[in-house]
Amino acid sequence: MHKMTKSALLLGCFLLAACSTSQPVRNLAANQVNFTLNEEQVGNAILNGGLSKGWVMKKEQPGLIRGQLNVRQHQAVINIPYTAHDYSINYVSSINLDDNGKGAIHRSYNRWINGLNQAIQIELSRTSHQ
Template sequence: MKPLKLILTGVFAAVLVSGCAGTAPVRNVSQQVAGSHSDAQVRQAILSAGLNRGWIMNPSADGVIDGKILLRGHSADIRITYNTNSYQINYVGSGNMDAKDGKIHPNYNRWVANLDKDIQLELARQNIK
């Protein structure tokens, strides 16, 4: 029984350590818009996806939306530029995310990947309507 307990303790410790993966390169997204969409439709897809994911979305100019997310003492700021053909999600800044030398906590990249996926889904929904 003791060897099994020792193995399980080791596996648990390895899982905990791997969960604290350190940092990863900041992920900026450049995505083509599939189908035919107006600027207003792309804007609406970005706003809807962001709000559904908990981002605070603020249209700051034509073709530009600033986003901010606040989770468990962490924050990230992004700028999304868009037109009828494409959009880009770019890192602007963060708080408590270990950002340094182009690297950041991996959660940031996950948040941006989820936002990107949801924008694509919103755009696809618009094509169905």
């Protein structure tokens, strides 16, 4: 019986760990632009990719776009610095995404960033074929 209690307790701990919604914040640094495009074309592809995924995108200055995604009561804010050769997606802030101030955030944030990056890559490819 004692072994059974320990096993049940250990199993409970594993299940709790598996249910955790926090993951390390994912920044995507220096994503290569594998097409011959100018900086304006890359910026437009980033804007269009973000808009296609529901992000509010704003060109802050040449070479920098700020993105904001609002999903129900949750908000994520990112910066996307870019050149004609590469771009990065960097976490800025969030609301109701369990940001613990130590580099962990709700797993949905990373899923949104991955989706945004895929959309940007599609737009870059589309732009290169025009």
